[in-house]
Amino acid sequence: MKLNGKMLAGLSAIALVTALTGAQVSTGANNDGPGRDGNAPVATTIPTTPGVDTDMGELQGDTRIFRLTAVEVTQQIATFPIKTAKVLGWKATGSDDIKASSPGPTLVSYEGEKVQFVVTNDLDQPTSLHPHGTHEPNAADGVAGIDFEPVKPGTTRTYPAYQPGHAGTFAYHTHTKTAEQEPRGLVGLITILPKTTQAKQNPQIDIGMTLQQFNPSWDDGRTVSEGAPAVPKPDERGMFPFSTINGKTGDAAGGPININQGDLVQIRLYNASGMAHSMHLHGMDMTLVDINGHPTPPTTITTQAIEPGEFFTVQFRANNPGNWVFHCSFPGHQANASESGYQGAPVGMLRIFHYSGSAPVPADYFGSPS
Ligand SMILES: [Cu+2]
Known part of the structure; x- marks a missing residue:
């Protein structure tokens, strides 16, 4: 797979988490060898989203912490009849705005870990992050006005850590002024991976x-x-x-x-x-x-x-x-x-x-x- 700067950033995150967890992880680039048809357990391939960062957060104890910032960003969405649009995206907190994207970074965690979100709002209106499909506690649901006070512009909210429940593909998106903010782009993927997979079932x-x-x-x-x-x-x-x-x-x-x-x-x-x-x-x-x-x-x-x-x-x-x-x-x-x-x-x-x-x-x- 062709790697761009954002994907390379994602891969350096992979290297970082490898150091943090001691887990042997692999990507499509190096998971192509003998045993691909066998039953032996191999490190599960890490998902990548072309043009979007892979964010493996920061592992602290048994909790993987994802720090995300909502921001308006000009994004190339086509080459004709227009090239760019101002969308609402997410970026890893502390990174340049140019790293922001819609969808936001693809978040990667492992089965058994807790996840935790720390959400910063650089928009000019309140927002929130709702983890979509996981077994979050009410206080981490991010639904404005129901169980959650929206994150005000210029502020940061730390969600409670929790067990997402099971491995799988999930999502995150705004749940504040959803009808406005979601069609403008405040969405992304959450993936919870098993640490190992049978070789024959592990995608390249x-x-x-x-x-x-x-x-x-x-x-x-x-x-x-x-x-x-x-x-x-x-x-x-x-x-x-x-x-x-x-x-x-x-x-x-x-x-x-x-x-x-x-x-x-x-x-x-x-x-x-x-x-x-x-x-x-x-x-x-x-x-x-x-x-x-x-x-x-x-x-x-x-x-x-x-x-x-x-x-x-x-x-x-x-x-x-x-x-x-x-x-x-x-x-x-x-x-x-x-x-x-x-x-x-x-x-x-x-x-x-x-x-x-x-x-x-x-x-x-x-x-x-x-
Ligand atoms: Cu369609």
Whole structure:
């Protein structure tokens, strides 16, 4: 997998936690050797989210502490017809604003550990962090006005530490002015990993994919303009016209996801948008292995529908070389503001898996309409 600066930062966090825990951890880059088909326990592959940091927090005793700051950030979400939008994102507290993203950092903890959130608010309005799908105590639920006083601008709140309950894929998002703040981007993934996994079940690549839809717009009636704020309301057609994976449409996401023949590829899907999506992989079957944080008997699928607030984990074995798209099957979600890419190619809620050794994806594939 191609590593950018953010991912390298994530990997240095992995090195740090390795030092802290003594656990041997591995990534897709070095988990490709003998035994991949065996029953021997191996260190579980750490999820990565392309373009987003992996945050392994700080382990203190039996508690992993995640320090996150909510902040408005200008993010490249596409290459046409606009490039950037002002979204609400999360960053590791103390890092530069340029490290902030929507979705926020992918949080990684291990089974048996407690988790704890320390939330700083750099927005101009109150906010909160709600851990979505874990077994949090009421005082860590983050629901404004019900069990939680929102975190005021310029302040920091330390949540109680707690046992998340079980391994799996979960999420975090704002639960203050949710209808405004969530469509603007205050979401992210939480993953609780078993420390070891049977080699044959351990993916070589484990990718987080958060599904989001934005409406970049100006108050004066102009829409999809450069640098427009992501507004919480749908456009005049009732649409959030930018459908994204990990806060970016395919053309802005930094190229295809590189895989190798024989890899077991795992995708952790989280639908943080307000609509259902129907995720489809070309060329290979997928296997559904986890529904909303709970293992499920493996089911072979070609398309997986996912409702708002759900998270599914799917896997596929890379056994059909080439360049294969993974995308939402709603036609309107394969475009940026209703515009398809070069030669009518789908963009929007889409990623390409590229087998090493296969012909490269044409450089102009994601270009503006011809
Ligand atoms: Cu969709």
